[in-house]
Amino acid sequence: MSDKLEITITKEQGRIDKVLSEKLPSYSRSQIQQWLKDGLVLLNNQQVKANYKVRAEDHFIINIPEEKTLDIKASDIPLDIVYQDQDVAVVNKPQGMVVHPSKGHPDHTLVNALLFHLDHLSSINGVIRPGIVHRIDKDTSGLLMVAKNDHSHASLAQQLQDKTTLxxxxxxxxxxxxxxxxxxxxxxxxxxxxxxxxxxxxxxxxxxxxxxxxxxxxxxxxxxxxxxxxxxxxxxxxxxxxxxxxxxxxxxxxxxxxxxxxxxxxxGVIGFNHPVTDQWMTFEAALPEIxxxxxxxxxxxxxx
Known part of the structure; x- marks a missing residue:
């Protein structure tokens, strides 16, 4: 079952997506925009668009969708895990590896490797991109942040949006x-x-x-x-x-x-604030041998 949140506007002003992202720091603005697009945010039992300007005393009901079960196949692919804890991981993707499955690359991707090597991954981006907060191209090597739960995913995504990551x-x-x-x-x-x-x-x-x-x-x-x-x-x-x-x-x-x-x-370098401790973390990966x-x-x- 999905969770239901109720929020009443007091003095906040601006677009609903911006206001909700400020009142719900555990969720990214892009994620909230998707809820609005999917009709999950209601005002007086009516769906609200992302550009709606909030007013004092507006009372919103948000039906947060339940996390989807991940069904992409885990594969025992070698993976350079630079760091991991219960919330986040940092991996060094080799050149030639696609980040997530697609029509042209159904398997042997970073996601397939992540599902094998890590115990948990966030589900915000659906079954095709579990844990994936950002991407680099197939033939680009280097470091990627990986979210191991939805709270971490929302925090890292917001940091990317706020341009506070390195x-x-x-x-x-x-x-x-x-x-x-x-x-x-x-x-x-x-x-x-x-x-x-x-x-x-x-x-x-x-x-x-x-x-x-x-x-x-x-x-x-x-x-x-x-x-x-x-x-x-x-x-x-x-x-x-x-x-x-x-x-x-x-x-x-x-x-x-x-x-x-x-x-x-x-x-070669990535830095961010830890989603739970807020500690600034920086990681480096040497250039590939070639x-x-x-x-x-x-x-x-x-x-x-």
């Missing part, structure tokens, strides 16, 4: 970036010419990427990137947009590039 990447890009630091602010949405790709488009969602140059090579630059937003393919799209595509990227980069297993992009070997074999510029 997500730091290392990438090898084509060309020599002249500036030591930079910020790319350009909206991202589905490409107008290829629906399978993302692109910088005028009506896209806001996207901000910060970068710092770490090292120059003859034809490449090693950079550190920090995400302020988390759009699909954000780093890959933004670096292509400014003329320095990720090396090895089969979609957004040159066809002839360095040999490897996909783009040279690694989510990334390290590639860097060791690159030519250094004589003068830059």
């Amino acid at each position: 997500r730091e990447y290392t990438a090898l890009v084509h060309g020599n970036i002249k500036h030591q630091k930079g910020t790319i602010t350009a909206p991202i949405g589905r490409s107008k010419t290829n629906r399978q790709m993302q692109d910088v488009v005028e009506d896209g969602k806001p996207a901000v990427t910060h970068f710092t140059v770490l090292e120059h090579f003859t034809d490449f630059t090693l950079i550190k990137l920090q995400l302020e937003t988390g759009r699909t393919h954000q780093i890959r799209v933004h670096m292509k947009y400014i003329g320095y595509p990720i090396a090895g990227d089969p979609v957004y980069g040159p066809k002839k590039t360095l040999a490897g297993n996909g783009q040279f992009l690694h989510a 990334f390290q070997k590639t860097l060791a074999n690159l030519e250094k510029p004589i003068d830059f």
Whole structure:
């Protein structure tokens, strides 16, 4: 059976989704928006839309859906678990692994491995994405937060939405970036010419990427990137947009590039407040072996 919450508005103002997310900190705003979309939030027995502006004395009944039983098959796939406790886990996803099952990848995903190695996973994202709070691309390696219960999931999702998490990447890009630091602010949405790709488009969602140059090579630059937003393919799209595509990227980069297993992009640092203790936690993962070997074999510029 689903849980039922009753909330009366006193002095709060603004959209119902924002107000409820503030009054129910255990649930993310995106989760509350889904409840509104599903007709689970009622005012005077009438469904409420997400843009409804609350008024004093409004009395809402919220039918919180029951957690779904997870039915994706657990698989004994090797998994690098960097940290775990009863609420959260941090895993180091290898390059080439899809995060969750889909029509094209029904198994052998990170989710299949998580179900085998971890005792509990949150159910907020349904049976296909248990525990998954955020994603990285198949051919991007690195760290991911995993929620082991719904309270933790809501907290981590809210931190992502509030932009208080730390997500730091290392990438090898084509060309020599002249500036030591930079910020790319350009909206991202589905490409107008290829629906399978993302692109910088005028009506896209806001996207901000910060970068710092770490090292120059003859034809490449090693950079550190920090995400302020988390759009699909954000780093890959933004670096292509400014003329320095990720090396090895089969979609957004040159066809002839360095040999490897996909783009040279690694989510090496992640930080967040623990959902229960509120303690700030930071984790790091070294570059994959193929990334390290590639860097060791690159030519250094004589003068830059």
